[in-house]
Structure formats: C-alpha cells, structure tokens
Amino acid sequence: MKDFFKVTDIDKVFEYTSFFPAVETEQVVIEKTLGRILAEEITADIDLPGFSRSTMDGYALRASSTFGASEENPAFIHVVGSIAMGETPCLSVGPGEAVRISTGGMLPKGTDSVTMIEHTEVLDEKTIEVYKGIAPGHNVIEKGEDFSKGSVVLNIGQKIRPQETGLLAAFGKEKVKVFTKPVIGIISTGDEVVPLTETPNPGQIRDINTYTLSGQVIEAGGIPFTFGIIKDDYQNLLEKCREALQGCDMVLISGGSSVGTRDFTIEVLSALPDSEIMVHGISISPGKPTILARSGQKQIWGLPGHVVSAMIVFSVVVKPFIEKISGFLPERKNQVTFPARLLRNVSSAQGRTEYIRVRLNEKEGVLWAEPILGKSGLINTMIKADGLIEIGKNVEGLEKGTEVKVFLM
C-alpha cells in the first residue's frame, strides 16, 4: 500500500497549538458571562462574608457559656434581645447571655457561636435552657471565611460556570473582561454537494457538514460563520478562503477527501498570503487526510468530507485549537472524559490512533461502552453514539471488559 502523504502523529499536531495566539478581549455584563473565558484575574476587594453570620436558627452566645451543658445538666442562659436580619446589631452579649438569631443573621459583639434552636428549651421570655455544649465557631461562617480580602478568587483562562457567576455577583462585578468568542468560518466543498433547500438529484447529496460543524463550533465556545458550498474550482475556493480569513479567526474547509481534491485544497492553501502547510495527514482513523495550514497567525483546517470523519476530527483535533485561541486554560482536562467498560472486543490497526464511536449503557451499576461500527459516511452511527473512545497507536485492539475512557460527543 502506497503512502500518499506523510502523516503526523497526533501529539505532534497538538504542539502547533502554541503557535496560534488568543483572540481579543471584551467587557461583558455579568448576565452574559456564562460559558465565557475570563480574561482578567478577579481578586476579593472585600471579605466574603463581610461579617460573621449564623448558619442556623438559634441563639448567638459565647461557646464558653455552654461548656459542660447536657440533657441532664442544661446551661441556663439569659436572652437579652434578638437580631434583625440585614442589620448591624448594636447590643453586646456577656457570659451567660444570648440573643435570638436567624439563619444568615450577624453575630453581635461578645458572641462566637450559635446554638441550634433544637438544642434549647424556652423557660420564660428571658430565659432558655441549652442542652448541648458547643465549641467556638459552631454554626457560624466567620468574616472572610469564604474568601478573605485581597485573595485571588478566579484566574485568567477559567471558564465561567453558574457558580463563578455567583462569585462575580458576590464581589459586585457588574462587568468583567472575557475573551471574545472566536469566529470560525465554515466552507463546504464538493461538486456533488447541494444546499439543504434543494432536492438532490441522483449523484448529489445535501450539505450536512456545514450544520454539524456549526453545532460543534457553538459547543466549543465559538461563533460559526458559514460560507455555503464552493464547487471544486481553484479560483473560487481561493477567493472564498481569502474572504473568510478577513473576518474569521479560523477557517474550516470540509470535503475533498479524494486525492484529486486534496491536492487542489493544498494548492489553494499554499497560495494564501504568508502561508504554510503545517500538517498534511494525521495518523488517526478516521481523519487521516486532515490538513492544518496557516496564513499569518490564523489557522485553516482541511477536514475530511465524510460527516463522521469531519465530526471526529473536529472533536479530537480542532476543538483544542479553538480552546487555545479562546484563551481557555483547562485546569482539569479529565472533566470531559470518563471511564466505562468495553462491551465487545474491538480490533485496531497499529501505527495510528483510532477513534471508535460508542453508545453508553448502564447495566447493574456498570457503565458499558458499546462500539458502534459503520462507515464514516453514515451519520446514523453518530446519532446512535454518545461518545468516542481512543485506541492508542501501539495497541492492536481491546478486549471486552477493558476499561476505556469515553468522551462525549
């Protein structure tokens, strides 16, 4: 079997991520921060909380007033008042004294802990019995316990989840600096491809990749910009690429898996200003014919035409590049993969990293990954699939029952 092009190992491909700079930044209001990548460090400009708060309904007091208290030998405590929510209490509490406090209330001077209402009994308007001794700090969130003033609370490159928006709110950040969402141009090629609005004649198929790739771009945190279908014509494709590079941060060209159109795509990419073909073939399956080129500091990807191959290459190879230019610094990459057991044997050719579509099934508490085999031109296999597993390039196959890592698609 002849080798039509020199393939690059996938790990080597990822080394090119460092070449491409992050996009610009912008200010967005807090309501628009979900899923965005933080472009400024957030430090605590106040203690959070700004005062010691009760976490329970009960009585704020000195823990020492309860030492040794039990059901048999309760402590008698004098109730000197109650705390209004949201206000700074002006009273002061001495030994053997307490004030009524609700969850979230501010502890008054002289108190260090809160005894739960369930551990007390009211004797009269001014006296309670406490049945349990507590330690200082009990049922209290101390001033600055969540975050102390001056500490770094969020870092540049973090993705903002609901809890991070809450933290921004806690520190009064109406606006924050985030990275802009990279705009990803999408071009479909192929003389046999027609728009979805047309009924394909025999020999023709509707454009699918524009839609699958747009969806994947959105999920990866980018903004898809679609350029429609370009017929296999050098001048047309060159002009469309130039146009796309003007307005986009990255360009994806799908189609052209045949040797002829691949050569032709390479010619077009080579003709772009300040261009370089970085990768011409990757040792993965599916996805071997993938091309990575640059024009200046922007990437152009030549993706396979088969829908499944294009989706897998996007997910496995392109997405980390989008994350890189998005400013995302994933702290914990394992968030996206998780273990399951292989339901059937799968074979794999050595010398290439293979990606197998799998469907997840839970049986008796065990998560099984069922391989979905099928040609990479069949979208039904992606509809059935929940994710992918990777088989390393030095592995000939995996036996049923092997623990595999699944990443969702």
Added chain:
Amino acid sequence: MKDFFKVTDIDKVFEYTSFFPAVETEQVVIEKTLGRILAEEITADIDLPGFSRSTMDGYALRASSTFGASEENPAFIHVVGSIAMGETPCLSVGPGEAVRISTGGMLPKGTDSVTMIEHTEVLDEKTIEVYKGIAPGHNVIEKGEDFSKGSVVLNIGQKIRPQETGLLAAFGKEKVKVFTKPVIGIISTGDEVVPLTETPNPGQIRDINTYTLSGQVIEAGGIPFTFGIIKDDYQNLLEKCREALQGCDMVLISGGSSVGTRDFTIEVLSALPDSEIMVHGISISPGKPTILARSGQKQIWGLPGHVVSAMIVFSVVVKPFIEKISGFLPERKNQVTFPARLLRNVSSAQGRTEYIRVRLNEKEGVLWAEPILGKSGLINTMIKADGLIEIGKNVEGLEKGTEVKVFLM
C-alpha cells in the same frame, strides 16, 4: 431533636414530575435547533444516500470481475470511463470492465463495488491490474444504507446535538417543531440581601442566588427571568409570585431557610390561586427545607437560601422538573453521571440522601473523586468542585476507594 416539618423522600418528590405538562411548541430554523428538544417525529422522506456512493478513490466494477485476484495473479480490467462528481453516470459497466471513481461518486449501472486505487496498477490508458479480490458492496455506501425512505430518524423528546442538526439538513428540514424553552422566574428573598450594585453594610450580603440559579436555568435549557430581591414582606412576596406566575412556566424563590421565613413562604404559596403545597421538606442534605408548591399547573419552588444548598437542590431536584416541562425524554440518563473512586472516607447520616461536592483528579489512569467538605453557605466549595456524588439514605458512609457516580456541576 424536633422535626419541624414532614420530609418527603426524593423518589417520591420525582413522582410529581408527571403532574406538570410540557410547554408549548414552536417552529425554529435549523440554525437555531442546537440544544432544543424536538416536538415532531422526523421521518426519512428520501433514501439517504439517494444512490450508491463510493467511499474511496478507485475503480467501480463488479466484484465478480476481481474474484481470485492477487499480487501473483492480478485481474486485468478494461477502464471504460470515469465518473464526474455530482452527476448521474449514463454509462453501463460489464464484466471485466471498470470506471474511475472518486470518493462520494455515484456507482454506474452494472457495478456493485469499488476497488481502492492502492490495490491497482495502471498498465495503459485503458487497462489496469487489480491485485486483490473484493466482495460485492466493498467500499460502497448503498442507496438508503444510512436511512431508508419512510423510516423514523428522530423522535419527539430528543435533544438536538450537532449530529442531529446534520441529519435535519440531510433531509432538507429548514424548519422544525421544537418545544419552547420554559421561562423560569427567579425571586431572591431576604432582608439581609442587597443587589450586586450596592456595597453591603455589615449584616448584609449581595444577592448571589439570582446569578447562580440563572446560570443553572440556562444550562438546563430554560430562560431565566429575574425579579430581583423581595424583602421579607407577605404582601410584596405574594404580589411578586402572582406576577411571576403570569409570565413564567415555573418560579423559583430562594432564601428563607430560617423557620420564620419558611413558614411565611408557605403562607404566601398557600394564598396563590388553585394552590397546593406538594412537598414541604425533602429528606436530602443539603436542601432539607425545600418546598414544592403548585398554582394551577405551574410549579413554585422554595429553595434554601444558602448558595451551595440552592445550587445542589436545583441540580438534583429542580432540573428533572425543568426537563419534564421542556418535553425532554432522556433516553440514556447515564450520560450525565460517570464513575470515579472516592479519595477519602466520607460519613453520612442515615435516613437522608446526601450530596457531597467532589473535585476530580486523575492519577495513573484512575479518576478520583475528592470530597470537598465545607459549610453550605461557602461558595468557594462550589468553585473548587467539579461535581456531586450521592450517598443513599440507607448508607452510613463510604470508604476510600469505593466506586461512586459523579454528576458534573
């Protein structure tokens, strides 16, 4: 310890999902379908593909013309033409004949398979040698192999991922019927709570729950509609609830974990038209004081005020209710949880289902879930956390190394 309210088991709580109907449906263009829930069944109105396609560059022929071919004994084949992409070939191919075809090309009459170009040698302009025998169907996607005309391709209730948008494109669906996104009203309560634009005085804290819950609503596929902060005033809260029920499909009220304000929230909910308190306390931790009420066929949730408790109750309890009214029929629930090993022992009280925040760490190929302990008023614990694990109500605790299921947050 007194029981202030009768708690409901979490499984019992989920039985109430069946009470609440799904929202309306709407037509959306294909570009806007990502993440939406399908409200119509999609059937194949054409075969996909509509013709037999080559999956390789090579020669289309009858497999029988290659039977017995090998390196030592190649088959000599007469090349009678080539197939243009996107066109219906008018030529017909006989035994011992072949046509040049590219990936994606339509097989002409008389052919049933494609031999890869790598398994051939060109002898002259009109003759090739084939070095390998192939079977009928080799390197071909048959007409209707992906989906045959008339078959159901997507069901009502399915969530649309990138691959499903591709499938809609393949069948020319410019618009599809999906469920509308449910509008979820969010009300923060508490006399101690101030808007993020204000600098809190001692005793006050900024509103966090509005932002964390809004983010969680968006992630759950809903549209948050925020009503700001309502002071602990019966009339005010009642009016705001009425207003929220007008425009929203569900209402979340956060705050009021103290007994006093909880009683007061119950009073307000009971005063709403056609109302019923369905759940007043759930046997979970955190989140015990959670309230579920209805007014007509709409839900109102009373969530705990502590930020962590509110987030966990949303994620564990409220989200399945949002999915229900969104029309979502999750086929494979296990997609959202995955196994990891517990990094440390954790204890748990029997009689309630406990949710523990965990951070994920991969060490030597094993995914570990590290419990993050801390008060439920501390948002920093949610920032550190990647997800939650559940400890069943009849379990006293879990030992280090136990396999646990993690759901991401």
